[in-house]
Amino acid sequence: MAQGDTTIDRTALFEFLTRMGDNSLILGHRVSEWCGLSPVLEEDIALANVALDLIGQTQLWLGLAGEVEGKGRTADNLAYLRDAGAFRNLLLVERPNGDFGQTLVRQFLFDAWHFEMLTALKKSTDARVAEIAAKAVKEVAYHLERSSDLIIRLGDGTDESRARMQAALDDQWSYTGEMFLADDADRAVAAAGIAPAPDTLRAAWEKVVKSVLSEATLTIPDGSYAHKGGKRGVHTEHLGFILAQMQFLQRAYPGTTW
Amino acid sequence: MYAQMVKTDADRVKTLDEMAPQERAFQERIDRNEKIEPKEWMPEAYRTTLIRQIGQHAHSEIVGQLPEGNWITRAPTLERKAILLAKVQDEAGHGLYLYCAAETLGVSRDELLEKLHSGKMKYSSIFNYPTLTWADMGAVGWLVDGAAIMNQVPLQRTSYGPYSRAMVRICKEESFHQRQGYDIMMKMCAGTADQKAMAQDALNRFWYPSLMMFGPSDADSVHSAQSLAWKIKVDTNDELRQKFVDQTVPQAKYLGLTIPDAELKWNEEKGGYDFSQPDWDEFFDVIAGNGPCNKERLGARVKAWDDGAWYRDGLTAHAQKAATRRTTAKIAAE
Ligand SMILES: [Fe+2]
Ligand SMILES: [Fe+2]
Ligand SMILES: [Fe+2]
Numbered sequence: 161m162a163q164g165d166t167t168i169d170r171t172a173l174f175e176f177l178t179r180m181g182d183n184s185l186i187l188g189h190r191v192s193e194w195c196g197l198s199p200v201l202e203e204d205i206a207l208a209n210v211a212l213d214l215i216g217q218t219q220l221w222l223g224l225a226g227e228v229e230g231k232g233r234t235a236d237n238l239a240y241l242r243d244a245g246a247f248r249n250l251l252l253v254e255r256p257n258g259d260f261g262q263t264l265v266r267q268f269l270f271d272a273w274h275f276e277m278l279t280a281l282k283k284s285t286d287a288r289v290a291e292i293a294a295k296a297v298k299e300v301a302y303h304l305e306r307s308s309d310l311i312i313r314l315g316d317g318t319d320e321s322r323a324r325m326q327a328a329l330d331d332q333w334s335y336t337g338e339m340f341l342a343d344d345a346d347r348a349v350a351a352a353g354i355a356p357a358p359d360t361l362r363a364a365w366e367k368v369v370k371s372v373l374s375e376a377t378l379t380i381p382d383g384s385y386a387h388k389g390g391k392r393g394v395h396t397e398h399l400g401f402i403l404a405q406m407q408f409l410q411r412a413y414p415g416t417t418w
Numbered sequence: 419m420y421a422q423m424v425k426t427d428a429d430r431v432k433t434l435d436e437m438a439p440q441e442r443a444f445q446e447r448i449d450r451n452e453k454i455e456p457k458e459w460m461p462e463a464y465r466t467t468l469i470r471q472i473g474q475h476a477h478s479e480i481v482g483q484l485p486e487g488n489w490i491t492r493a494p495t496l497e498r499k500a501i502l503l504a505k506v507q508d509e510a511g512h513g514l515y516l517y518c519a520a521e522t523l524g525v526s527r528d529e530l531l532e533k534l535h536s537g538k539m540k541y542s543s544i545f546n547y548p549t550l551t552w553a554d555m556g557a558v559g560w561l562v563d564g565a566a567i568m569n570q571v572p573l574q575r576t577s578y579g580p581y582s583r584a585m586v587r588i589c590k591e592e593s594f595h596q597r598q599g600y601d602i603m604m605k606m607c608a609g610t611a612d613q614k615a616m617a618q619d620a621l622n623r624f625w626y627p628s629l630m631m632f633g634p635s636d637a638d639s640v641h642s643a644q645s646l647a648w649k650i651k652v653d654t655n656d657e658l659r660q661k662f663v664d665q666t667v668p669q670a671k672y673l674g675l676t677i678p679d680a681e682l683k684w685n686e687e688k689g690g691y692d693f694s695q696p697d698w699d700e701f702f703d704v705i706a707g708n709g710p711c712n713k714e715r716l717g718a719r720v721k722a723w724d725d726g727a728w729y730r731d732g733l734t735a736h737a738q739k740a741a742t743r744r745t746t747a748k749i750a751a752e
Contacts, residue, residue, distance in 0.1 A: 196483030199726020208507035215500045313736040321732025409494035418494035
């Protein structure tokens, strides 16, 4: 098997790896904002678990990104010392938590994509990518199982819970299209067999999403408009605030060891 | 201590001879270090006292998520973020074990939460203090979890079976909590001048509130005497506080930090440190709701509960629908 960074230009691979790492970093951050504040104690525990998995995955993806880049940057350097324009996460994951329904719908739409992506990455021609994916996909299979189950129960719950879940879905739907859009970096890693072409994940994602939403008695929104920009560093206003908080100590006390 | 000042309804501790046969048999089992299990007979006062104590402890675990949760999104490295998340997740788990232990005494988690939210039940005073810098994550793990361990290790031997077993599970995790806190302090004390100043400041702010965790002196308290007789309390507040000081002073020295107490000195005769008492007026103010963060902490819990009502109702409604569907399908199949 070919080592990715010898057959493909490092910039595209770095780009791809930061996209993976930034998705888990920013979503992990958002989920961790719920600490101690969720609707039941079991959710506090479950959410902390999801956040922990995502932060662990971030360390792996960004660690590898730094290695591939070859400029001596660590996962922490990448997480704490880049400004918003250098972040490559999907806009979906930086969306504010909103009510618990908004958080769950965001999680579910992402989990369904994340699971398909990681499943495909297990077959990556880059052994390091395949290895991270094999570990992460086990965790994400559980995230998806959990978010699907809650979407179904709350969609098919009370009138209020259904209304909240539907509102959350209507709100976030236009942030899902970005998952399947390709640019040059995507085409380069796909051509090298490192990662799937983004649009090849759509059918499987739609199948899962449709089946869960229909069991949840929720209606898929009509609009096909896709907000985009996260993958090339053009974010919503929310990311700046996330980073202001997350990076505070590293910025206020440069070069300090914690 | 997470359960400070638990009332027992006793005006004095009865002697064995004064007890009715059933109560006497119960007390003798406790004296023999036997465990009392949920289905067994127990004096009503034992049950209600335990509910108060375990409930207060459980509430402390879940409110205790908040001061540390305050820094999860600002943790300085990915590793520190992960460790802190895991630690706070443990605290939620502790809350869960303890509510389950309380349930075996015939009180539901929802009832206990209702009492917390309405202010009828308390949680430990310590969680009403703010966490102002990253060093506070160190100080909380080191001192607050340290004080909790001091209290909880002996409670592993408490007379009520489910409580004792919950304590065994909890203590296993608490030592990791204290270590991660001390580790943060070590990093900061070995770091820059700014970091060391932050560490000293955190110790200054958390020292006396930590001493308050054990509650006021209870040498003359009837409630404590009764709880000691029932073995739902194992040491007096002063004994635990002394042990805590004796353990912590050398740890502070190792860090190169100064305990904010000019009176602190080794007393050869008693084989422990002499130290200043915390300001007990402040303690009673905090207990009465006037600590720096009482409103925020309880307010955050109440808001989380109220905002989550639709979620809990939704899950209940779904479970009912699913049960009805199963019954209908079963009838149709027959
Ligand atoms: Fe705990
Ligand atoms: Fe604790
Ligand atoms: Fe703890």
